[in-house]
Amino acid sequence: MRPPPLPALGLFACLAAFAVIAGWNWPGHAGPRLVNVSYDPTRELYRDINAAFAADYRQQAGGEVEIVQSHAGGAFQARQVASGAQDADVVTLGLPSDVEGLHRRGLIGDDWRERLPHAASPYCSTVVFVVRKGNPRGISDWPDLLRDGVEIITPDPKTSGNGRMAALAAFGSVTARGGDEKRAKAFVKDLFAHAPFLPAAAREAGVAFAVENKGDVQIAWESEALREADESGGAVEVVYPPISLRAEASVAWVDANVARHGSEKLARAYLQFLFGDAAQEIFARRGYRPANAEILQRHAERLRPMNLLAITALAPDWFEAQQKFFGENGVIDTIYQPKPRGE
Known part of the structure; x- marks a missing residue:
């Protein structure tokens, strides 16, 4: 199946998509080179990982x-x-379905989940809420988002893993409490109706909410929510809903490309490094839930225990969830309308 056409992206997202950030790139540098394509909120994370x-x-x-x-x-x-x-x-990348999609196109090996620890997932994450100081809207759970007048900032599910997680977690918040899929679908449709616009990516949504003061609540990656709260000087706060969805961030070397570049040995070493204690500590400090349970426990005050649904609550696996919800004529196609941000 061909991927869906890309919606028009705002200037912010275009610049972000094609910005190349080299941590060690000086004139005459002749050492080995590795290209890491990641998702939107991991800029600071991989700055630290790459230095280590x-x-x-x-x-x-x-x-x-x-x-x-x-x-x-x-x-x-x-x-x-x-x-x-x-x-x-x-x-x-933030979701296994993105890596599996590359595997099914022949770019990544069949054994990509087996060739690294923890099924190639060095950490997991989830989505939570960010609200204004004092939580003036009294938001504590998913149904609170649909109160009259509440404006939600969340990214576009067609371009953003954060946007897909927001839709899936909202859907699961209904079905996990006994609602049927028809009711869950209506809930997600109403959620998008409360969004004044749908930014292309997680960081753009965070800037709109925390910097430009757009909206009443943001549905954000936990790492982004914690970063925004830390940087806001108390202007925004993190709210943990009673239920959300577990996202297993997934990593792989791209077999088709490393074969051409002669970089497989370096790519293996880099990804294996992500599972070591040094990198696992960095994940935790940056607001991601490391695969190492002992290190996660040491950071439990910041990365508090949550009731996180597995994707199997919604579909057999992540790839099937991608097809069911975000594929052509999937659930999202029947309720979604693009909402580019106006000038």
């Missing part, structure tokens, strides 16, 4: 390494890699 990996590589190999980063909405990034517009050595 470069230091480790320097110590182990006695040389320098260049890591080139690309960030934009996860669904958009996956399509960029699939089309060849992004020549990724590795992908570090």
